[in-house]
Amino acid sequence: MKPMKEAQAENITMDFDMEVIDTYFCHGCNKEVQIIRMKHSFGPLKGKFFENIKGCDCDILDHIKKQQKESLRNKLINIFEKNSLLNDNLKNATFDNFDPTDFPSAFKAAKEYVDNFNINQPKNLIIQGSFGTGKSHLSVAIAKALTEKGYTSIFISTPKLLTKFKSTFNNSNIKEEDLIKILTSVDLCVFDDIGTEGITLNSEKAKWPSEKLFEIIDGRSGKFNIFTTNLTSTEFESTRDSQRIFSRMLDNAEIIIMNGNDRRKKHFLGGN
Numbered sequence: 001m002k003p004m005k006e007a008q009a010e011n012i013t014m015d016f017d018m019e020v021i022d023t024y025f026c027h028g029c030n031k032e033v034q035i036i037r038m039k040h041s042f043g044p045l046k047g048k049f050f051e052n053i054k055g056c057d058c059d060i061l062d063h064i065k066k067q068q069k070e071s072l073r074n075k076l077i078n079i080f081e082k083n084s085l086l087n088d089n090l091k092n093a094t095f096d097n098f099d100p101t102d103f104p105s106a107f108k109a110a111k112e113y114v115d116n117f118n119i120n121q122p123k124n125l126i127i128q129g130s131f132g133t134g135k136s137h138l139s140v141a142i143a144k145a146l147t148e149k150g151y152t153s154i155f156i157s158t159p160k161l162l163t164k165f166k167s168t169f170n171n172s173n174i175k176e177e178d179l180i181k182i183l184t185s186v187d188l189c190v191f192d193d194i195g196t197e198g199i200t201l202n203s204e205k206a207k208w209p210s211e212k213l214f215e216i217i218d219g220r221s222g223k224f225n226i227f228t229t230n231l232t233s234t235e236f237e238s239t240r241d242s243q244r245i246f247s248r249m250l251d252n253a254e255i256i257i258m259n260g261n262d263r264r265k266k267h268f269l270g271g272n
């Protein structure tokens with residue numbers, strides 16, 4: 001125990017009552033820290049002792065870390081918002097505003113997909129079912145929750161994506177390869193409404209969307225993908241093109257079935 005005056009003799013001379021009562025090495029900031037005992041020199045506690053620490057930068061480092069985390073979070077949200085192709089009615093979809101009454105196990109599985117997300121163990125999710133049952137809502141909720149957890153994600157309406165690809169041919173601002181780069185690099189990609197772009201049609205018109213889609217999904221193998229669809233496995237098996245896309249979708253996939261009442265009709269009929 002050295003009085004402060006002595007301990008810091010070469011630096012500054014302290015006039016008020018303080019002494020170093022202990023020192024320790026802080027592993028948080030890797031610095032030598034002093035515990036100092038000081039006396040209140042004025043106010044109602046005048047003459048009373050209190051302890052303080054000197055030399056620990058943990059608070060500052062914590063603050064910097066929080067700021068870095070916040071800026072990463074904003075960056076990830078930005079990636080999601082800038083690149084996602086989603087309708088207005090799904091923009092606010094979250095787990096919190098999903099009513100799990102009709103689909104408790106789908107809700108549970110979606111939450112578990114987020115909780116068990118391990119970047120080294122990629123897993124696909126296929127959410128199949130009838131119209132308006134909440135397939136897209138749950139997928140948006142998953143993508144947002146993962147963004148909050150620090151992962152990059154995007155939500156793509158598959159038919160809109162293919163339209164966008166076509167438009168890049170006449171639009172020099174967005175290049176096809178930039179789109180592909182984003183699509184192949186994010187941790188999670190939701191391919192919403194897959195099957196409505198005509199991949200199960202045995203026609204010349206379906207050739208191009210099928211090829212494109214296959215190329216993108218194939219490029220994402222080993223990553224996390226969610227597919228929502230109205231098509232059944234029999235329908236996916238109906239053409240060679242949709243078959244090979246379906247085969248990629250099934251890779252390491254969990255399947256959630258959501259068949260039920262159309263929630264959109266419920267709203268239309270005045271329910272809630």
Ligand SMILES: Nc1ncnc2c1ncn2[C@@H]1O[C@H](COP(=O)(O)OP(=O)(O)OP(=O)(O)O)[C@@H](O)[C@H]1O
Nearest residue numbers: 089093097098099130131132133134135136137263
């Ligand atoms: N369980 C739910 N709780 C709250 N809102 C829901 C629920 N299910 C669906 N919705 C809302 O109903 C609308 C339709 O749901 P959603 O788009 O997710 O259906 P979908 O299953 O993807 O339908 P489709 O097959 O036609 O694409 C959305 O606005 C969605 O937010």
Ligand SMILES: [Mg+2]
Nearest residue numbers: 135136193228
């Ligand atoms: Mg949908």
Ligand SMILES: [Zn+2]
Nearest residue numbers: 026029056058
């Ligand atoms: Zn420290």
